[in-house]
Amino acid sequence: METFLTILLDGLQFSSYLFIVSAGLTIIFGVMKILNVCHGSFYAWGAYTSAFFIGKFSEMGLPDGLGFVVIVASAIIVGLVLGFLIEQLILKHMYHRDEVLIVLATFGLFLVLEDVILIAFGTDPYFAYQPMALLDSVEMGGIVRDVYGLTLIGVAALVAAGCWFLLNKTKWGTILKAVIFDREMGISMGINVPFVYTLTFIGGAILGGLGGAYIAPTISVAPGLGTEVIVLSFAVVVVGGMGSIMGAAIGSVIIGLLRALAVHELPQVELFVVFAVMAVVLVFRPEGLFAPAKPRKI
Amino acid sequence: MLRDNTSKVVLIGGILIILFGAVAPNWIVNQLMFGFSRALAILGLLVLWRTGLVSFGHAFYFGLGAYTVAILDIQLGVTDVFVRLLGGACLAGLAGFLVGFIMRNYRDIFFAMLNTAISMVLYGIIVKTESLGSTDGFAISLPTIFGVAPETKYPLFVVITTVAIVSALLINFYLKTTIGRLTTPIRDNEIRVEYLGFSVAHAIHLKYTMSAILAGGAGALMAMSLGQVDPDSMINWTVSGELVFITILSGPGNVIAPFIGSLVFEVLRTYAFELAPHLWQLIVGGTFLTIIFFLPGGIWSLISKLGRSTS
Amino acid sequence: MTESKPILEVRDLLKTFGAVVAAKDINVDVRKGEIVGIIGANGAGKTCFVNMVTGYLKPTSGSIAFDGVQLVGKGPREVTHAGISRSFQVSQVFHTMTVAENLMIALAIAKNRGFAALREMDSPDLLTRRDDVLTRYHLDSYKDMTVNVLSQGVRKLLDIAMAVVSEPRILLLDEPTSGISVEEKFGFMDVVIEALREDEVTVLFVEHDMEIVERYVSRVLAFYQGEIIADMSPKKALADAKVQEFVIGTRH
Ligand SMILES: Nc1ncnc2c1ncn2[C@@H]1O[C@H](COP(=O)(O)OP(=O)(O)OP(=O)(O)O)[C@@H](O)[C@H]1O
Numbered sequence: 001m002e003t004f005l006t007i008l009l010d011g012l013q014f015s016s017y018l019f020i021v022s023a024g025l026t027i028i029f030g031v032m033k034i035l036n037v038c039h040g041s042f043y044a045w046g047a048y049t050s051a052f053f054i055g056k057f058s059e060m061g062l063p064d065g066l067g068f069v070v071i072v073a074s075a076i077i078v079g080l081v082l083g084f085l086i087e088q089l090i091l092k093h094m095y096h097r098d099e100v101l102i103v104l105a106t107f108g109l110f111l112v113l114e115d116v117i118l119i120a121f122g123t124d125p126y127f128a129y130q131p132m133a134l135l136d137s138v139e140m141g142g143i144v145r146d147v148y149g150l151t152l153i154g155v156a157a158l159v160a161a162g163c164w165f166l167l168n169k170t171k172w173g174t175i176l177k178a179v180i181f182d183r184e185m186g187i188s189m190g191i192n193v194p195f196v197y198t199l200t201f202i203g204g205a206i207l208g209g210l211g212g213a214y215i216a217p218t219i220s221v222a223p224g225l226g227t228e229v230i231v232l233s234f235a236v237v238v239v240g241g242m243g244s245i246m247g248a249a250i251g252s253v254i255i256g257l258l259r260a261l262a263v264h265e266l267p268q269v270e271l272f273v274v275f276a277v278m279a280v281v282l283v284f285r286p287e288g289l290f291a292p293a294k295p296r297k298i
Numbered sequence: 299m300l301r302d303n304t305s306k307v308v309l310i311g312g313i314l315i316i317l318f319g320a321v322a323p324n325w326i327v328n329q330l331m332f333g334f335s336r337a338l339a340i341l342g343l344l345v346l347w348r349t350g351l352v353s354f355g356h357a358f359y360f361g362l363g364a365y366t367v368a369i370l371d372i373q374l375g376v377t378d379v380f381v382r383l384l385g386g387a388c389l390a391g392l393a394g395f396l397v398g399f400i401m402r403n404y405r406d407i408f409f410a411m412l413n414t415a416i417s418m419v420l421y422g423i424i425v426k427t428e429s430l431g432s433t434d435g436f437a438i439s440l441p442t443i444f445g446v447a448p449e450t451k452y453p454l455f456v457v458i459t460t461v462a463i464v465s466a467l468l469i470n471f472y473l474k475t476t477i478g479r480l481t482t483p484i485r486d487n488e489i490r491v492e493y494l495g496f497s498v499a500h501a502i503h504l505k506y507t508m509s510a511i512l513a514g515g516a517g518a519l520m521a522m523s524l525g526q527v528d529p530d531s532m533i534n535w536t537v538s539g540e541l542v543f544i545t546i547l548s549g550p551g552n553v554i555a556p557f558i559g560s561l562v563f564e565v566l567r568t569y570a571f572e573l574a575p576h577l578w579q580l581i582v583g584g585t586f587l588t589i590i591f592f593l594p595g596g597i598w599s600l601i602s603k604l605g606r607s608t609s
Numbered sequence: 610m611t612e613s614k615p616i617l618e619v620r621d622l623l624k625t626f627g628a629v630v631a632a633k634d635i636n637v638d639v640r641k642g643e644i645v646g647i648i649g650a651n652g653a654g655k656t657c658f659v660n661m662v663t664g665y666l667k668p669t670s671g672s673i674a675f676d677g678v679q680l681v682g683k684g685p686r687e688v689t690h691a692g693i694s695r696s697f698q699v700s701q702v703f704h705t706m707t708v709a710e711n712l713m714i715a716l717a718i719a720k721n722r723g724f725a726a727l728r729e730m731d732s733p734d735l736l737t738r739r740d741d742v743l744t745r746y747h748l749d750s751y752k753d754m755t756v757n758v759l760s761q762g763v764r765k766l767l768d769i770a771m772a773v774v775s776e777p778r779i780l781l782l783d784e785p786t787s788g789i790s791v792e793e794k795f796g797f798m799d800v801v802i803e804a805l806r807e808d809e810v811t812v813l814f815v816e817h818d819m820e821i822v823e824r825y826v827s828r829v830l831a832f833y834q835g836e837i838i839a840d841m842s843p844k845k846a847l848a849d850a851k852v853q854e855f856v857i858g859t860r861h
């Protein structure tokens with residue numbers, strides 16, 4: 001029972017952080033049709049920025065509670081700066097090129113940003129445990145959990161609700177959905193598509209950064225963490241269906257729970273299981289579980 | 299119109315390189331062996347790339363080829379270079395043929411990622427399986443050639459270069475046949491190809507199987523040149539990424555391009571690791587972006603420009 | 610029109626997309642050598658009909674027989690092999706290749722069936738044929754230009770030329786003149802129809818311009834909401850009350 005609860009909570013926590021990151025990835029894909037490999041960099045930069053400043057502020061003797069402000073601020077700054085620069089300097093000039101080529105360009109960017117992180121922050125790991133220590137832990141059903149980790153589930157739920165509200169209850173959502181369904185149609189409706197693209201990319205980047213910034217206090221922030229997350233969130237959006245928020249949510253839960261199960265019960269297949277699920281879903285549902293509809297061709 | 303001299307250049311250039319290898323210092327022969335082995339895989343990816351398909355998982359076939367050599371060596375004591383090579387290429391080809399039934403229905407990023415997923419499943423299995431060498435892999439004995447165990451690596455180098463020449467000639471011919479020409483047309487408009495009366499699925503299946511055979515052969519030769527196999531340098535997604543990188547770097551213009559691209563890659567890597575070990579990813583990523591933006595035809599487009607201005 | 614048996618027999622064709630009925634009760638016989646015009650307002654089901662005959666869409670029910678051979682269940686490739694080709698409302702060509710390369714591929718696929726596909730493509734015979742088609746379709750001057758840079762009109766010509774190199778017995782043209790300026794339309798159709806008459810191809814073509822229809826066809830099929838509401842000579846059709854209301858009336 002206790003193991004079961006541990007697996008469940010581990011899995012959900014893991015799913016939550018995957019969802020936050022993947023939601024950004026899937027929104028960018030849905031609107032811009034770009035599979036953004038450097039999404040992993042947003043995550044890594046979010047993590048490093050927040051870990052760095054949480055550590056700095058704590059050294060300066062500022063209250064630990066400030067850490068939460070730092071987390072949100074890091075996500076927004078990373079998303080705004082990196083997202084804006086990358087979209088304006090690189091991607092904007094590529095929209096007319098092959099989908100695959102854009103993926104390769106974002107892969108190139110990802111590699112560059114990985115090394116820039118090393119130059120900026122060095123190779124030593126960062127520990128920014130303060131916000132987590134502040135929230136303490138609770139006992140539930142015989143096991144002890146960090147409250148901080150549990151709040152992650154709440155943050156993911158907030159993100160999901162926010163996306164749902166934005167897409168379904170605002171004028172912005174209508175515009176986005178039009179562009180998602182058919183870009184040409186969006187243009188003919190008078191939508192300023194380039195502007196929508198820029199905002200979408202920044203929005204997605206902020207979500208990527210938030211995933212990293214929020215998870216930073218619970219891990220050792222060290223080189224290579226962007227790689228793991230990009231691989232996992234690819235699996236999530238493929239399983240869920242690229243471009244679907246609902247899909248990202250379901251995909252996150254599936255991948256998160258399966259991985260937690262593997263880690264606890266069958267460590268040999270930990271790495272294997274994510275890819276196996278991805279392969280199986282691709283084979284039987286090539287478009288993923290919840291792929292949005294497409295316009296007809298000829 | 300320019301006459302196509304590719305096959306002549308491949309043949310003469312290849313023979314010159316074989317002769318050059320006889321007098322070249324060891325480290326150059328080694329670099330050439332690694333470069334040419336890898337170039338075989340690039341040759342297959344070039345055909346896919348022209349068709350608009352990028353596989354981010356061809357390390358699957360590369361690794362299958364390499365591990366076949368290891369298993370042949372360790373389990374069965376097979377030392378002959380040709381048996382090992384054929385074993386690796388055939389097994390990878392068979393796998394590619396079978397996987398091709400599924401893969402031929404996928405395009406774009408779905409094609410790229412399904413390949414990644416499959417290769418990573420194999421990676422996951424090997425890493426966790428003790429009898430397959432786990433993360434350490436295996437050391438492989440130097441191959442024998444026609445029953446003779448060579449003193450140096452030169453004979454192996456001759457074999458690799460010969461295989462490279464033959465493969466380049468075959469692919470060059472293939473690209474001139476009707477089915478071989480069906481690359482850009484498929485990338486541009488599949489519906490039209492079907493309406494003209496050719497099965498896009500069959501065309502892609504054949505190209506995919508060919509690319510698997512070539513990648514398997516490449517892996518087998520690489521394993522023998524290195525004298526060892528391990529999952530991280532043979533099957534991990536970073537290996538697939540490298541293969542894609544070299545393909546883009548080479549450019550799809552000609553079958554000679556992969557050989558030049560692979561050699562440039564070997565040199566680039568050797569010097570980068572010496573001069574700026576922490577900047578490898580930055581260099582690769584930067585090169586990626588530069589090529590995509592400023593040199594879509596890869597290194598080959600520079601060479602063909604040079605050729606045109608001198609003639 | 611002396612032959613008794615039609616070359617194309619369409620019976621009780623029905624096609625639905627969920628609640629949308631795109632084709633219903635379609636019954637048509639076409640005889641060898643006929644040139645048939647297909648008219649109808651936007652969304653009437655003209656393209657859908659062409660798509661079903663050429664195997665791109667599978668009808669919900671009904672049958673399509675070509676020279677006695679059932680086409681339902683066959684895909685575009687098999688339909689092409691059987692001897693039916695088509696052009697497209699939005700031209701479907703290889704946009705990063707030159708006009709000559711486009712035609713060469715089309716010819717090579719048509720002529721090098723089976724193991725011949727493993728022979729070198731650029732044979733002298735095919736090159737001659739290619740130049741012949743280029744001339745017949747007035748494409749000579751665009752020969753070495755990439756499709757990307759060409760006007761809609763030239764693309765449409767190429768699209769049709771690529772469809773005919775397999776020497777089909779029936780050719781369906783989906784709005785061959787859309788995207789072509791009014792002044793050029795007749796010259797364009799003259800080129801196409803003349804080339805097709807030479808080969809005695811049976812032609813069905815979708816067209817919005819009634820002047821074009823009147824000039825080239827011997828018979829008109831008028832579509833309205835997925836059904837054929839008139840199947841008669843162009844003169845009669847233009848005078849027909851239903852056609853005037855549902856086809857011509859809705860267009861400016
Ligand atoms: N693949 C499809 N999925 C859903 N609906 C379709 C599909 N293809 C056609 N339809 C519907 O079938 C109907 C007929 O469409 P079709 O394209 O045949 O019209 P058309 O007569 O060619 O019009 P136009 O003059 O605009 O080309 C339309 O209502 C269209 O929305």
Ligand SMILES: [Mg+2]
Pocket residue numbers: 655656657698783
């Ligand atoms: Mg139509």
